[in-house]
Amino acid sequence: MNFTLLSPSGFWDPVLWLIFLILFGIIGYIIYSRGNPSYKPNTEQVKPYLSGNVEPSKEKIMVRAGDIYWGFITALDEYYVALKRMHTGDLRDYILWYLGIGAIILFILVGGV
Amino acid sequence: MMEHLPALMIAIPLFGAFTTPLLKKRQNIAAIWALIITVITFGLSLLLLQEVLSKGIIVYVFGANKPTLVLPSGYRVPVRIIFEIDAMGAFMALSATLMSFIGALYSYSHVEMETGLEKYYALLLLLEVGIIGMVLTGDLFNLFVFLEVAGIAGSALVGFRNYRGEASEAGIKYLMVSSVASLMVLFSIGLLYGQYGNLNMAYLSRQIHLDTVDMIALGLLFVSFAMKCGAVPMHYWVPDAYTEVPAGINPTLLVATYASLYALFRVSFSLFGAITWNMARVGWIMSILGVLTMFIGVTMALVQKDVKRLMSYHAISQTGYMLLGVGVGLTVLNDPAKLSAFGRAAMAGGIFHIINHIIYKSLLLMTAGALFYVTGTRNLNEMGGLARKMPYTTIAFIVGAAAISGLPPFNGFASKFLIYETSYQLNPLLAVFAMVTSVLTLASFVKVFASAFLGPPLEKYEEVREVPKPMVTAMIILAILCILFGLFPNVVLNKLIYPAVDALIKLAQYQSWGGLV
Numbered sequence: 001m002n003f004t005l006l007s008p009s010g011f012w013d014p015v016l017w018l019i020f021l022i023l024f025g026i027i028g029y030i031i032y033s034r035g036n037p038s039y040k041p042n043t044e045q046v047k048p049y050l051s052g053n054v055e056p057s058k059e060k061i062m063v064r065a066g067d068i069y070w071g072f073i074t075a076l077d078e079y080y081v082a083l084k085r086m087h088t089g090d091l092r093d094y095i096l097w098y099l100g101i102g103a104i105i106l107f108i109l110v111g112g113v
Numbered sequence: 114m115m116e117h118l119p120a121l122m123i124a125i126p127l128f129g130a131f132t133t134p135l136l137k138k139r140q141n142i143a144a145i146w147a148l149i150i151t152v153i154t155f156g157l158s159l160l161l162l163q164e165v166l167s168k169g170i171i172v173y174v175f176g177a178n179k180p181t182l183v184l185p186s187g188y189r190v191p192v193r194i195i196f197e198i199d200a201m202g203a204f205m206a207l208s209a210t211l212m213s214f215i216g217a218l219y220s221y222s223h224v225e226m227e228t229g230l231e232k233y234y235a236l237l238l239l240l241e242v243g244i245i246g247m248v249l250t251g252d253l254f255n256l257f258v259f260l261e262v263a264g265i266a267g268s269a270l271v272g273f274r275n276y277r278g279e280a281s282e283a284g285i286k287y288l289m290v291s292s293v294a295s296l297m298v299l300f301s302i303g304l305l306y307g308q309y310g311n312l313n314m315a316y317l318s319r320q321i322h323l324d325t326v327d328m329i330a331l332g333l334l335f336v337s338f339a340m341k342c343g344a345v346p347m348h349y350w351v352p353d354a355y356t357e358v359p360a361g362i363n364p365t366l367l368v369a370t371y372a373s374l375y376a377l378f379r380v381s382f383s384l385f386g387a388i389t390w391n392m393a394r395v396g397w398i399m400s401i402l403g404v405l406t407m408f409i410g411v412t413m414a415l416v417q418k419d420v421k422r423l424m425s426y427h428a429i430s431q432t433g434y435m436l437l438g439v440g441v442g443l444t445v446l447n448d449p450a451k452l453s454a455f456g457r458a459a460m461a462g463g464i465f466h467i468i469n470h471i472i473y474k475s476l477l478l479m480t481a482g483a484l485f486y487v488t489g490t491r492n493l494n495e496m497g498g499l500a501r502k503m504p505y506t507t508i509a510f511i512v513g514a515a516a517i518s519g520l521p522p523f524n525g526f527a528s529k530f531l532i533y534e535t536s537y538q539l540n541p542l543l544a545v546f547a548m549v550t551s552v553l554t555l556a557s558f559v560k561v562f563a564s565a566f567l568g569p570p571l572e573k574y575e576e577v578r579e580v581p582k583p584m585v586t587a588m589i590i591l592a593i594l595c596i597l598f599g600l601f602p603n604v605v606l607n608k609l610i611y612p613a614v615d616a617l618i619k620l621a622q623y624q625s626w627g628g629l630v
Binding site: 003004021068073079095101105110 | 294332336337398409572573
């Protein structure tokens with residue numbers, strides 16, 4: 001059975017890719033296993049160094065979903081303002097968009113644009 | 114029995130839907146009954162697919178032996194409900210039955226604490242009936258009837274948790290949107306019936322000559338099915354419905370959405386496929402809608418904090434890939450050189466993406482359902498450190514997230530690979546948008562993974578444990594399918610996808626009821 005996916009101008013062989021993945025995984029594991037073995041879980045060693053200050057609770061210091069990609073979203077603020085304005089949650093707007101797009105498509109088809 | 118397979122595909126889940134309410138006092142028996150019915154229907158759909166692949170188009174006529182029989186004698190055209198099942202229809206039916214089974218299995222534990230489960234399972238089976246009918250029928254009015262069955266059952270399921278105001282609101286919105294779209298579909302069918310005096314799609318396809326009335330019918334059918342499949346900017350109902358529907362229904366509701374996409378393809382390729390000059394224009398409209406859908410969907414997903422709403426926007430985004438792939442094929446449908454050079458592969462990419470997306474998006478929505486099941490919230494800001502508590506759900510999420518982001522060797526990569534390459538050949542800008550969308554998809558799922566599964570364990574989730582076995586089993590089955598479809602894409606393409614693509618392209622076969630006339 002041929003597992004190679006042929007596309008119009010190329011190919012993709014997932015089995016070959018998997019063989020390489022396993023090979024590189026083994027190489028990675030060998031490098032990892034030669035690392036410093038002095039790490040000891042569940043000891044003082046794993047606590048963060050905060051210049052002697054008390055470690056805040058986990059809930060307070062975790063990075064929340066709303067903070068991730070803050071810079072990206074702020075940079076595209078105007079785009080998101082426009083998008084959020086479109087998403088009103090009002091059923092009447094849903095139907096208006098449908099009617100509007102329907103009119104455009106009919107104009108293209110019937111009007112021969 | 115084999116000759117009546119198409120009728121049984123409808124009759125068995127319909128029988129299940131009508132008998133399930135009788136089990137009101139034994140709700141766990143109702144769940145098992147629904148599970149048995151979905152397994153049987155899945156088995157039948159496998160048999161149906163095998164029949165279609167080995168023998169070609171199946172034509173099943175209700176009330177006669179052959180579709181050409183004319184009664185009353187001397188009447189100009191045959192008047193009967195006809196199921197015409199080609200590889201595309203059989204492929205969709207297989208997707209519907211598989212996902213109904215997975216949904217019923219997941220629901221067994223996911224909604225066991227709810228009340229009114231006999232109605233829940235009856236509606237699940239009715240939704241399955243609606244989808245199967247839509248994809249098997251060769252009759253336009255019959256298509257409308259099954260569209261209504263699926264729409265009504267789907268909206269009732271969206272509002273199933275009626276003690277939540279948001280669920281009731283989402284259910285009513287879905288019902289209204291479905292009703293408006295269905296009404297316009299009915300109006301278009303009326304126009305075509307007025308023109309040609311028949312409702313059979315193969316027959317109509319031979320008659321249509323595309324005057325102004327036909328164009329209006331085409332435009333209305335196109336825009337109505339585009340809204341029902343969640344194309345931007347008519348997608349607003351999707352996040353409402355997908356977020357509020359119980360996670361066990363998400364797989365079947367996804368297939369219901371893609372049954373409308375199927376109808377859009379059927380209208381474009383089969384009903385109006387014989388028209389040459391306008392279809393390239395329709396193909397371009399489909400491709401541009403696809404690009405808009407994928408980009409706006411993914412950028413909206415990126416800012417969501419509700420895990421199911423985020424995934425719902427991704428469902429919209431992924432629909433864009435399907436529209437793009439098939440739109441590229443439709444654009445070059447009447448150019449034999451381009452069709453064989455990249456059009457057929459583009460359509461294969463789009464249709465392959467339907468099944469891939471159904472699998473991994475169902476998986477992801479189920480992992481979101483699992484998170485809700487154990488934490489009682491969908492807000493990502495309130496989650497964290499759940500990977501240690503829910504190892505199977507975490508693995509399932511990683512597989513689903515990698516698949517939707519198009520990472521090799523998972524199934525999403527194979528279909529996106531075909532879409533990137535072929536859309537580039539039509540217009541490089543289309544491929545650029547498709548690739549940027551994939552990068553943003555990955556970024557979005559990294560956010561979900563980091564905020565829900567990684568990080569230090571939170572005290573409030575100290576007692577959290579992995580979800581029950583039926584839910585884990587349903588997720589693992591889908592995760593395995595993501596890997597298998599990704600590792601052996603050629604097998605799926607050759608056995609399932611290319612026959613479906615050819616069924617759409619080879620119009621003469623469809624028009625002649627598989628060679629009967």
